[in-house]
Amino acid sequence: MEQAGVAFLRLIKIMDELREQCPWDKKQTIQTLRPLTIEEMYELADSITDSDWKGIKEELGDLLVHIVFYSRIAKEQSQFSIDQMINAVCEKLIARHPHIYGDVQVNDEEDVKRNWEKLKLKEGKSSVISGVPVSLPALVKSLRLQEKAKQVGFEWDHTEQVWNKVEEELGELREAVETKDIDKIEDEFGDVLFSLVNYSRFVGVDPELALERTNKKFISRFTRMEAIALETGKPLADMTLEEMDSIWNSIKKQNSGH
Numbered sequence: 001m002e003q004a005g006v007a008f009l010r011l012i013k014i015m016d017e018l019r020e021q022c023p024w025d026k027k028q029t030i031q032t033l034r035p036l037t038i039e040e041m042y043e044l045a046d047s048i049t050d051s052d053w054k055g056i057k058e059e060l061g062d063l064l065v066h067i068v069f070y071s072r073i074a075k076e077q078s079q080f081s082i083d084q085m086i087n088a089v090c091e092k093l094i095a096r097h098p099h100i101y102g103d104v105q106v107n108d109e110e111d112v113k114r115n116w117e118k119l120k121l122k123e124g125k126s127s128v129i130s131g132v133p134v135s136l137p138a139l140v141k142s143l144r145l146q147e148k149a150k151q152v153g154f155e156w157d158h159t160e161q162v163w164n165k166v167e168e169e170l171g172e173l174r175e176a177v178e179t180k181d182i183d184k185i186e187d188e189f190g191d192v193l194f195s196l197v198n199y200s201r202f203v204g205v206d207p208e209l210a211l212e213r214t215n216k217k218f219i220s221r222f223t224r225m226e227a228i229a230l231e232t233g234k235p236l237a238d239m240t241l242e243e244m245d246s247i248w249n250s251i252k253k254q255n256s257g258h
Contacts, residue, residue: 012082015068019076030073037066049212095119117151128152140208142197159202166195221251 018025040062047055071082096119098104106112117128129148156162173188200207225247229236
């Protein structure tokens with residue numbers, strides 16, 4: 001613990017020096033840092049997806065730099081100091097864990113989540129879903145919205161009910177496609193995706209991670225297909241769909257299960 005404190009103070013000192021002496025660091029604002037922070041978050045997400053602990057360590061460090069940077073700018077603008085920010089989150093954690101720091105009894109993690117949402121409402125939140133960031137990617141946002149709604153009992157009882165909803169939404173999408181009304185098709189397509197995200201929760205799958213795994217699998221197979229095509233002297237653009245499909249299927253057999 002003491003070593004962590006020393007390392008953190010060292011980082012703050014370095015940030016102070018950079019902010020005062022480095023031309024690039026001196027120019028930054030919270031607005032110019034924002035896109036860089038988002039990029040760092042995605043880089044961390046990539047490392048987590050790959051279980052790349054070396055990468056996770058590096059990306060967490062980069063994010064910590066951003067946190068310290070924002071806090072330094074806030075101090076300059078007389079908004080808050082870094083110790084005020086840290087103490088505020090400490091107080092929030094203590095207040096939201098009365099089963100640890102108080103006399104509230106819980107049976108499992110679901111009780112903890114329900115208590116958490118009740119406490120946030122007492123803090124002045126207008127809705128249990130108000131804490132879901134507007135700028136979250138749509139797939140992640142739908143998952144978070146459903147998780148929040150669950151905490152007040154807005155939830156199916158059985159997995160089969162959820163799958164029936166998926167099938168119902170698929171049927172409505174087919175009907176919408178027949179109308180050729182693009183607005184209606186988009187609306188029903190969104191409902192299908194939302195219901196599938198709901199189903200993913202019931203079967204214990206992270207939909208964002210599942211889709212990213214499929215993305216990575218597609219990238220791996222497609223680039224392998226390109227390489228095989230080049231080896232034959234006939235690029236993909238000159239092949240028929242049947243020829244490409246033949247190569248694709250051979251790659252799938254070689255990498256069955258991956």
